[in-house]
Amino acid sequence: MDESDVRRALSEHPCYNEEAHHKFARMHLPVAPYCNIQCNYCNRKFDCCNESRPGVTSEVLTPLESVEKVRYVKERIPELKVIGIAGPGDPLANKATFETLEMLNREFPDLTLCISTNGLALPGSAKKLHDLGIRFVTVTMNACDPDVGSEVYDSIIVDGKKLTGVEAASILIDRQLEGIRQCTELGMVVKVNIVMIPGVNDHHIPELVKNVKNLGVYIVNILPLIPVEGTKFSNNRAPTPLERKALMDQCEIDVKMMRHCRQCRADAIGRLGEDRSQEFVHFSGCGSGCGPSKVELPSSTVRDQSLFAVATSDGTSVDSGFGNSRSFHIYRRVDDTFTRMEIRDITDDESVSGENHRKHIENVVKSIGDCGTVVVKEIGHLPSKVLSNLGINVLVTEGDIMTVLSSSL
Numbered sequence: 001m002d003e004s005d006v007r008r009a010l011s012e013h014p015c016y017n018e019e020a021h022h023k024f025a026r027m028h029l030p031v032a033p034y035c036n037i038q039c040n041y042c043n044r045k046f047d048c049c050n051e052s053r054p055g056v057t058s059e060v061l062t063p064l065e066s067v068e069k070v071r072y073v074k075e076r077i078p079e080l081k082v083i084g085i086a087g088p089g090d091p092l093a094n095k096a097t098f099e100t101l102e103m104l105n106r107e108f109p110d111l112t113l114c115i116s117t118n119g120l121a122l123p124g125s126a127k128k129l130h131d132l133g134i135r136f137v138t139v140t141m142n143a144c145d146p147d148v149g150s151e152v153y154d155s156i157i158v159d160g161k162k163l164t165g166v167e168a169a170s171i172l173i174d175r176q177l178e179g180i181r182q183c184t185e186l187g188m189v190v191k192v193n194i195v196m197i198p199g200v201n202d203h204h205i206p207e208l209v210k211n212v213k214n215l216g217v218y219i220v221n222i223l224p225l226i227p228v229e230g231t232k233f234s235n236n237r238a239p240t241p242l243e244r245k246a247l248m249d250q251c252e253i254d255v256k257m258m259r260h261c262r263q264c265r266a267d268a269i270g271r272l273g274e275d276r277s278q279e280f281v282h283f284s285g286c287g288s289g290c291g292p293s294k295v296e297l298p299s300s301t302v303r304d305q306s307l308f309a310v311a312t313s314d315g316t317s318v319d320s321g322f323g324n325s326r327s328f329h330i331y332r333r334v335d336d337t338f339t340r341m342e343i344r345d346i347t348d349d350e351s352v353s354g355e356n357h358r359k360h361i362e363n364v365v366k367s368i369g370d371c372g373t374v375v376v377k378e379i380g381h382l383p384s385k386v387l388s389n390l391g392i393n394v395l396v397t398e399g400d401i402m403t404v405l406s407s408s409l
Helices: 003-012 063-076 095-107 126-131 146-152 165-185 202-213 241-251 354-367 381-390 401-407
Strands: 025-028 037-039 080-085 112-117 136-140 153-158 161-164 189-196 219-224 269-271 304-311 327-334 337-345 371-376 393-396
Touching: 063 080, 063 095, 080 095, 095 112, 126 165, 136 165, 146 153, 146 165, 153 165, 161 165, 165 189, 165 202, 189 202, 189 241, 202 219, 202 241, 219 241, 304 337, 304 401, 327 401, 337 401, 354 381, 371 401, 381 393
Parallel strands: 025 080, 080 112, 112 136, 136 189, 189 219, 304 371, 371 393
Antiparallel strands: 025 269, 037 153, 153 161, 304 327, 327 337
C-alpha cells in the first residue's frame, strides 16, 4: 500500500474520518483473548450482547473462522471497508492475531487492515505489522507520567513477570512512545485513544496529547470512562459530556480530535452507531454446534480441588493455550506448597473447526477433568464454558509455574 493507497484508505476509514463513518462499515475480529496488562477500568467479559464497550465479545474466533466470517459478512455488507483486531485482550499478545492478519492480507487485499493495542508489545511488532499490510494503528495510552499511569494500570506482564506500580507504568509508557515512533516512521497512520478518568488523569491529558503530537500521531480520541462492575474504578464517576467536550476543545489546538467514537465492542460489525454484530454472532464452528457446551466425564472421575493442571511446553513456565497445549503438568497443593505429580500428554491432532475440534476439546477436558483448577496462557470461549459447567476453575496467566501457582493462594 503506497501513499496514495493510504490516502484512499483514510477517506474510507470510519474511525479516522468522520465523513466515512456515514458511508462505510468496519468489522472487528475477536481473535485475541489474552492481555498483557490489567487496567483499573477493564473487565473483559465474554458473551455479553447487551454491552457495547471495548473488551466485550460474544465469542472468540480462530484465525480460520475469522477469515470465513469476513468472507460471509463481506457478501452481506458490501460497504465493508475495514477489518480491525481490537481484542478482547491485546492483539499483540496473541499469536492468533498475526496468523489472522497474514491470511486476511492474502485473501482480501482490497480491505484495509488495522490494529488496536495497549502498546506494550508494539516496539517489537511495528515492522512485522507493516509487513503484514497494517497501515492504521490505534494505541490506547492514558498517561505519559508514570505516577499518573500507576493509578490507571494495576499491572503489566513483561517476560513472564508481573510488574506493578510506577515501575510497570514507566515501562509501559516508554514502550508506547517508542512503538508510536516506529509506526509513524514506517508511514503508518496512528490514532491514540485516551480514557478520561476524572480525578485521575483528566488534568494530565493535555500534556499527553502534546507528547504524542510530537511523535506524528494523526488523531486523538478522548473516551469517557465507563465504570464497570468488578474493576477498581467501578465506583469512579464518568466525565460529563460537557467536561469531555471542553477537554477535547482544549486539546484540538494541538491535534485533530475524533468526536464520533462509539466505544465499539471487540466483535463490532457495521457502520459506527449501527452495530450489526448480533446478526452474525455464533458464526464460528464452535458456536454453530461443532463444539460441546458440556462434556460428560467418565463415572470414575473424582474431582480433586488440590490438583492444578498447567499448560506448558517446557515444564517451567505457563506458556500454552488450552487448545494448543501438547501436555499438562499436574501439580498437587498441600498447604502452601505445590508438588508436580505427573505429566499428561495430549496425543490427538489439534484442529480448529468441525467434528475434529469438538473431539479435541472433549479429549483435553477428559484428560484433566479430575483437576480443580486449569492454568493456561489463553483459552477460548467454548472450552472456558465447558470447564465452568464442570465446576473447574480457570486461571489465565503466564510466567514461571511456581510463581504463578504461589500467587494463586
